[in-house]
Amino acid sequence: MARITASVYTSHVPAIGAALDLGRSGDDYWKPVFAGYDFSKQWIRDNPPDVVFLVYNDHATAFSLDLIPTFALGTASQFQPADEGWGPRPVPVVYGHPELAAHIAQSVIQDDFDLTLVNRMEVDHGLTVPLSLMFGQPEAWPCKVIPLAVNVVQYPAPSGRRCFQIGQAIRKAVESFDADLNVQIWGTGGMSHQLQGARAGLINPVWDNRFLDRLIEDPADLALLPHIDYVREAGSEGIELVMWLIARGAMDNASKPIVKHRFYHVPASNTAVGHLILENR
Amino acid sequence: MALEKPYLDVPGTIIFDAEQSRKGYWLNQFCMSLMKAENRTRFKADERAYLDEWAMSEEQKQAVLARDLNWCMRTGGNIYFLAKIGATDGKSFQQMAGSMTGLSEHAYRDMMIAGGRSPEGNRYLGEDGDAQPQHQPQGQASPKGPH
Numbered sequence: 001m002a003r004i005t006a007s008v009y010t011s012h013v014p015a016i017g018a019a020l021d022l023g024r025s026g027d028d029y030w031k032p033v034f035a036g037y038d039f040s041k042q043w044i045r046d047n048p049p050d051v052v053f054l055v056y057n058d059h060a061t062a063f064s065l066d067l068i069p070t071f072a073l074g075t076a077s078q079f080q081p082a083d084e085g086w087g088p089r090p091v092p093v094v095y096g097h098p099e100l101a102a103h104i105a106q107s108v109i110q111d112d113f114d115l116t117l118v119n120r121m122e123v124d125h126g127l128t129v130p131l132s133l134m135f136g137q138p139e140a141w142p143c144k145v146i147p148l149a150v151n152v153v154q155y156p157a158p159s160g161r162r163c164f165q166i167g168q169a170i171r172k173a174v175e176s177f178d179a180d181l182n183v184q185i186w187g188t189g190g191m192s193h194q195l196q197g198a199r200a201g202l203i204n205p206v207w208d209n210r211f212l213d214r215l216i217e218d219p220a221d222l223a224l225l226p227h228i229d230y231v232r233e234a235g236s237e238g239i240e241l242v243m244w245l246i247a248r249g250a251m252d253n254a255s256k257p258i259v260k261h262r263f264y265h266v267p268a269s270n271t272a273v274g275h276l277i278l279e280n281r
Numbered sequence: 282m283a284l285e286k287p288y289l290d291v292p293g294t295i296i297f298d299a300e301q302s303r304k305g306y307w308l309n310q311f312c313m314s315l316m317k318a319e320n321r322t323r324f325k326a327d328e329r330a331y332l333d334e335w336a337m338s339e340e341q342k343q344a345v346l347a348r349d350l351n352w353c354m355r356t357g358g359n360i361y362f363l364a365k366i367g368a369t370d371g372k373s374f375q376q377m378a379g380s381m382t383g384l385s386e387h388a389y390r391d392m393m394i395a396g397g398r399s400p401e402g403n404r405y406l407g408e409d410g411d412a413q414p415q416h417q418p419q420g421q422a423s424p425k426g427p428h
Contacts, residue, residue: 014374029394060361064313065306085316085368153361155288155298192397196360197351198293198419199412200378201389203397228287232404236294237360267393269375 002100002174002181006047007247007257008040009215009276010133012056012188014125015269017089020132033273036263037133043260043277044134049184051097051144053104053170055246056126056188057152059084062118069116070158071166073108074123074147075101082122091128091137097144100177104146107173113166123147130188133275152189152240156227163242164223167249174250187247189240191264192233193271202235203272209264211241212274216259219248237271252280290405293412297359305357308345311335312362321369350381383418 019030061082063069079094105117127147135142148170151157158166167185174183191211194202211234214222223245230239251257257278265273288296295301302309311332314320324331332342344352345366353363360377367377379389392398402410411419 018373060309060313060359060365061316065302065309065362068302083316083318085321085365153297153359154302155296194294194398195374195378196354197295197381197412198383198414198417199291199398199403200293200381201392201398202400202403202412203393204400205396207400226287231288231294231296232291233400236291236296266396269373270378270393270397272397 002177002179002183004171004174004183004185004250004280005049006184006260006277006279007251008130008134008184008186009244009247009274009278010130010186010188011190011268011271011273011275012126012129013268013271013273014084014129017125017129017132018086020137021090032265033268036265036273036275039261040134040275040277041136048182049143050181051100051146051183053146053148053174053183053185053250054127054130054188055148055150055186055243056130057240057243058149059124059126060153061124062121062149068151068154069149070151071113072116072118072121072149073101073105074121074149075105075117076119076121079121079123079127079145079147081128082124084124089125089128091132092140094123094127094131094141094145094147097146100174100179100181101146103177104170104173107176108166108169111169111172113169118149121147121149126188130186148246150243150246152242157239157242159227160223160225160242160245163245164219164249167246168253170246171250171252185247185250187244189243190234190238191241191272191274192235192238194235195237195270197236199235201270203266204233204235205264205266205272207233208272208274212262212264212276215244215248215276216257216278219245220253223249248278251278255281257281292403292406292408292410292414293417295354301357302359303357305341305359307336308341308353308356308358309362311337311345312358312365315365315369324369348380350377382420384420388420
């Protein structure tokens with residue numbers, strides 16, 4: 001039986017990818033960011049997943065305004081890194097797991113979550129930066145990846161509650177897949193940041209750390225937080241944090257998770273970087 | 282009945298909702314076209330001619346030509362789409378975000394290194410934070426001088 005053993009949460013700031021790709025990870029500016037992931041790289045070597053179910057958002061890359069799916073599940077066998085305007089990131093092709101993805105699609109849709117299924121999609125920094133942070137710069141990614149792209153670009157994003165519930169449905173789906181697979185679920189984006197207007201540059205470390213506390217301790221209650229609280233307190237782009245609730249919803253919520261790692265740093269470009277690793281007991 | 286929009290009283294912030302998206306459809310689709318290298322080349326060769334190929338409003342075209350991202354956003358632009366213009370110009374996301382505040386590139390970067398912009402006074406219109414309308418533009422261009 002497949003099982004979800006752990007969840008990983010991380011910001012996916014594009015400048016982090018650029019710093020790595022341009023060989024600047026040792027610069028004074030970037031060193032503390034990457035140092036926050038040293039533990040994580042060792043942890044994932046010790047706990048290698050067969051599949052990562054990766055929750056992220058597309059940033060006007062695969063989806064223009066022609067099509068705005070709320071939850072888009074990548075069911076393809078591979079996903080090419082996209083050219084976001086600066087040329088494609090020099091990272092390996094992302095290989096999917098079409099069998100598990102199809103199984104999840106069937107199960108989750110029958111659980112009343114109307115997914116969009118995507119058989120051709122390029123993936124942007126939202127997906128590849130988390131892979132780089134956790135795996136470094138390998139020749140090939142060491143696991144399969146199932147992307148779930150969530151709309152957080154056009155308001156409204158799905159509610160926190162809906163995200164938490166779809167996470168629960170994903171867990172149920174994975175656990176009913178017959179192959180013996182170690183699956184991790186990653187929630188990405190955030191933390192506080194605003195990229196637009198006179199309020200650009202907003203950072204709220206008190207709110208961010210409270211979010212991390214509540215994500216660990218009481219995610220079902222955190223999931224009730226309205227969108228406007230994210231916008232007001234964590235910036236217009238801080239709304240990405242609803243995606244973390246999908247990963248958290250997919251954890252075993254009968255018992256508290258083990259906090260393997262927690263990291264918080266300001267800034268990476270315009271953004272507060274947050275990172276957690278939670279294991280099921 | 283009108284939809285509830287509780288985000289209209291956040292200072293210095295335009296939420297890209299369905300209404301903004303409708304207004305900005307062609308502006309954002311133009312931006313999207315800049316993901317292709319050949320289109321970036323054509324745009325750079327004659328910006329006005331390239332813009333005229335799109336069903337954008339004259340105001341949207343002027344906002345793009347002026348590289349005024351706040352103006353672009355008011356006419357329905359979304360920052361992730363507008364970022365394609367920045368990429369075409371060789372600008373980083375930090376340079377683009379900073380350009381919307383009135384701060385110089387250096388001052389904006391320093392603000393971020395010092396921990397970013399505080400939410401204090403910047404949650405609701407009518408407070409006294411640095412992102413409030415009465416304090417725009419920030420930085421050297423402000424009548425109050427640099428912060």
